[in-house]
Amino acid sequence: MTEFGNVIDGVLCGSSGDGSDLVEPRTGTAYGRAPLSRAPEVDAAFAAATRAFETWRRTTPGERQAALLAVAAEIEQRRDEFVAAECRDTGKFPGLFETEELLPVTDQIRFFAGAARLLEGRAAGEYVGAHTSMVRREPLGVIAQIAPWNYPFMTAVWKIAPAVAAGNTVVFKPDEATPASAILLAEVCAKHLPPGVVNVVCGDRETGSLLSSHRDAAMVALTGSVRAGSAVARAADLRPVHLELGGNAPVLVFADADVARCAELVADAAFYNAGQDCTAPARVLVHEDVHDELVAALAAEAAHRIAAGPGREGGYAPLISQVQLDRVAGLVERRGSAEVVAGGQVEEGPGFYYQPTVVRGAGQKDELVQEETFGPVLTVQPFATEREAVALANDVRHGLAASVWTREAGRAMRVVADLDFGITWVNTHVTTAAEMPHGGFKETGGGKDLSLYGLEAYTRIKHVMVAWA
Structure with missing residues (x-):
């Protein structure tokens, strides 16, 4: 020892x-x-x-x-x-x-x-x-x-x-x-x-x-x-x-976004360090026109990491402890009628591994949405309008980080101005620079x-x- x-x-x-x-x-x-x-x-x-x-x-x-x-x-x-x-x-x-x-x-x-x-x-x-x-x-x-x-x-x-x-x-x-x-x-x-x-x-x-x-x-x-x-x-x-x-970061994906690129970068950010990151994407809010496409792309990203295996480069890392593993698993187990489309399982064997997970159909007031999971879990919710997307994003107690995915500069600037988060990315997530501040609002x-x-x-x-x- x-x-x-x-x-x-x-x-x-x-x-x-x-x-x-x-x-x-x-x-x-x-x-x-x-x-x-x-x-x-x-x-x-x-x-x-x-x-x-x-x-x-x-x-x-x-x-x-x-x-x-x-x-x-x-x-x-x-x-x-x-x-x-x-x-x-x-x-x-x-x-x-x-x-x-x-x-x-x-x-x-x-x-x-x-x-x-x-x-x-x-x-x-x-x-x-x-x-x-x-x-x-x-x-x-x-x-x-x-x-x-x-x-x-x-x-x-x-x-x-x-x-x-x-x-x-x-x-x-x-x-x-x-x-x-x-x-x-x-x-x-x-x-x-x-x-x-x-x-x-x-x-x-x-x-x-x-x-x-x-x-x-x-x-x-x-x-x-x-x-x-x-x-x-x-x-x-x-x-x-x-x-x-803490964070519980939303990701706002509009219909004109590059869905494949978004899924790749959001999954990288969400599943790095087993999702134990206060700026990690947690709540994906996606326009109803591309909802199913993005769900499928995120599920494929999760499945790729699950196939690579726990503890392997290209696969996924463990959670910090048994306590944290039980907490993350419990939040997913108590999801109600929401559907797990990828992952959602504790890995058998040594270590504290939970599979990269994608959940669709969770409600805004559900525990899985309102609480910071701090694990490799993404929820996906649809929206119809820009106003609805912003309202869903802001409707949590944390205010650290968010990202907006769109090709339209005007929309990006409008949404960034309305988001109640101290760090807001456009068409990227978790990128940091020493010269720029890192911090949030509200209970963050x-x-x-x-x-x-x-x-x-x-x-x-x-x-x-x-x-x-």
């Missing part, structure tokens, strides 16, 4: 609490143990981060840039270690993880390294006679950060890189099921950043509660469920929170990752006024 530890003040260390087993989703067997950190470890991490902040906050953006560029370079040099760590914890395919996550993430670190030198503010000026006003952007302090299990490495970078680039220090908690890549990242950071700038404490919900309520946390940032976001917001009390809380929360907006989220604004005499 591999033993993992926390990284506090630049040193790998153990915990005074119990440990938890780490289970490989591909096999369902335990391979290691990680700490369940409690108050002593959390307090030590915050103390280290607080000490480090007094120096790190006064470094220049250029100095922070150089450190982050060195981190990115070492991640690329040690990519095989990161691939092995992440894929063992999550069951992802190594080749896809490297190309779709690790390499883009190193680019995102480099983006934040450069963006640290480009923070913007109003020009200094005289808004009161004989007084000059200016705006300072300053780091907040020690940031408590909590990550989910679906994208452990990517989420760690999306949180740590902008916070550190802005001059903050971090106490970061990975999900208890997937700590390996975050620990490895912290070890790399410890080589290129001063001790205490990046601290990782492993643990469960109790550990997360200790982070969220800690007196030394200047902000609490979470990517996770609505339930977890509500708990964090309560624990943070009046301190700022940065929340990204208002936090933005990536882009200058993601960097600014970890700063505070101070007005300075100087009298001339």
Whole structure:
């Protein structure tokens, strides 16, 4: 059994609490143990981060840039270690993880390294006679950060890189099921950043509660469920929170869309990482004229992956745990009169595999439509008019991502304007860019990752006024 530890003040260390087993989703067997950190470890991490902040906050953006560029370079040099760590914890395919996550993430670190030198503010000026006003952007302090299990490495970078680039220090908690890549990242950071700038404490919900309520946390940032976001917001009390809380993304397909291309790209996005993605397509809303054609095309895409087999490139990846497998299977089993046209089965054998699934005929108020499945499941619903399509898309509590498929530019712009989602794609889905914000509306929360907006989220604004005499 591999033993993992926390990284506090630049040193790998153990915990005074119990440990938890780490289970490989591909096999369902335990391979290691990680700490369940409690108050002593959390307090030590915050103390280290607080000490480090007094120096790190006064470094220049250029100095922070150089450190982050060195981190990115070492991640690329040690990519095989990161691939092995992440894929063992999550069951992802190594080749896809490297190309779709690790390499883009190193680019995102480099983006934040450069963006640290480009923070913007109003020009200094005289808004009161004989007084000059200016705006300072300053780091907040020690940031408590909590990550989910679906994208452990990517989420760690999306949180740590902008916070550190802005001059903050971090106490970061990975999900208890997937700590390996975050620990490895912290070890790399410890080589290129001063001790205490990046601290990782492993643990469960109790550990997360200790982070969220800690007196030394200047902000609490979470990517996770609505339930977890509500708990964090309560624990943070009046301190700022940065929340990204889930998706249930609609896909609006109009009659003039390229159905074959749409089916291919939507299936790729929906079934990647077993659908455990807050921006993954979940609800396909298609014009009645091409409804049957698209259902058949999506079913064929699912069948192709099922035929390739579980755990194989070209096939499909496992869900993270037995709990998640049971949850996804239960949602499909309780579908009522809706019809499963592809998949819909738990895979026999080791691991937590659920077949890529397409369901037609679900009603708008059905649980399968209203709840975020977070599994490899697509529902398909018909619509007759543009207004109906938008109404169906918006009629859920989440507001993270959506996509529109049409060849008509005017329609695309009308629909994008009416959709209540923070990310809206046209004729594509899940494509990201470091320069563009990632975040949503409604119960998804208002936090933005990536882009200058993601960097600014970890700063505070101070007005300075100087009298001339």
